[in-house]
Amino acid sequence: xxxxxxxxxDRANAATDRVPVVFVHGxxxxxxxxxxxTAHFEAAGYVPVALSWPDDPDTVSEARERPEAFAGKTVGRxxxxxxxxxxxxxxxxxxxxxxxxxxxxxILAGRGLSAVSVAIDPAPFRGIMAxxxxxxxxxxxxxANPANRKRALPLTFEQFRYAYANAVSEREAxxxxxxxxxxxxxxxxxxxxxxxxxxxxxxxxxxxxxxxxPLLIISGEKDHAVxxxxxxxxxxxxQQNSGVTEITELPGRDHALIIDSRWxxxxxxxxxxxxxxx
Numbered sequence: 001x002x003x004x005x006x007x008x009x010d011r012a013n014a015a016t017d018r019v020p021v022v023f024v025h026g027x028x029x030x031x032x033x034x035x036x037x038t039a040h041f042e043a044a045g046y047v048p049v050a051l052s053w054p055d056d057p058d059t060v061s062e063a064r065e066r067p068e069a070f071a072g073k074t075v076g077r078x079x080x081x082x083x084x085x086x087x088x089x090x091x092x093x094x095x096x097x098x099x100x101x102x103x104x105x106x107i108l109a110g111r112g113l114s115a116v117s118v119a120i121d122p123a124p125f126r127g128i129m130a131x132x133x134x135x136x137x138x139x140x141x142x143x144a145n146p147a148n149r150k151r152a153l154p155l156t157f158e159q160f161r162y163a164y165a166n167a168v169s170e171r172e173a174x175x176x177x178x179x180x181x182x183x184x185x186x187x188x189x190x191x192x193x194x195x196x197x198x199x200x201x202x203x204x205x206x207x208x209x210x211x212x213x214p215l216l217i218i219s220g221e222k223d224h225a226v227x228x229x230x231x232x233x234x235x236x237x238x239q240q241n242s243g244v245t246e247i248t249e250l251p252g253r254d255h256a257l258i259i260d261s262r263w264x265x266x267x268x269x270x271x272x273x274x275x276x277x278x
Contacts, residue, residue, distance in 0.1 A: 078100075128196075
């Protein structure tokens with residue numbers, strides 16, 4: 001177990017009077033992208049746990065120097081890694097995830113590992129048939145070349161601006177890019193793009209498990225990478241579950257909604273939902 005993850009899990013287990021909230025990052029980000037959120041949830045009385053993906057570097061600068069650290073990470077491997085870490089918690093957590101982290105959040109919920117879940121701009125899973133052009137354009141740097149499947153690639157600023165930070169000023173987009181953007185494995189986008197063609201895909205969610213728990217999906221109105229069609233597609237599939245399933249769209253927000261200057265609006269939306277159940 002990575003040392004930072006182990007420390008967070010030990011701290012959560014020691015806080016027997018507080019519910020842990022696990023945060024799961026997405027592509028091009030590291031666990032540190034949740035720093036403002038973890039402080040916010042801590043102040044609200046929860047114990048935050050921002051988990052890593054396999055072999056995540058500790059810092060943005062290290063990640064940029066070692067892009068190969070991300071290569072070859074598949075959705076299944078990341079999900080199993082996170083499930084193993086969550087298994088170390090003595091109390092079932094709330095789970096909050098963004099982008100591919102939102103997909104992973106739903107996979108973990110479908111395994112019955114979360115008490116309540118919030119999936120923010122979640123990447124699609126098998127059964128969601130929409131394929132928006134803006135999503136294809138956002139992922140094109142990774143999926144245009146089949147040889148990229150086992151590689152990890154960064155986004156240029158122009159690519160980040162379109163896929164991630166299209167609804168903020170150019171100045172803020174550059175600040176976010178410099179502070180947060182790291183290389184990402186290309187395998188998950190390839191897997192998501194082919195999920196409906198592959199019955200054995202790892203990009204699938206058990207939407208019917210009665211142990212899934214309450215789920216909120218948050219969609220950014222201006223998101224190019226995961227527009228409403230994909231978020232609403234996940235919501236419709238998740239409505240098969242007997243538990244509470246809700247969706248909300250935040251006006252004027254893009255894929256960078258968890259890290260931009262208005263992050264607290266999103267955090268408060270997630271926090272209000274979590275508070276209803278744990």
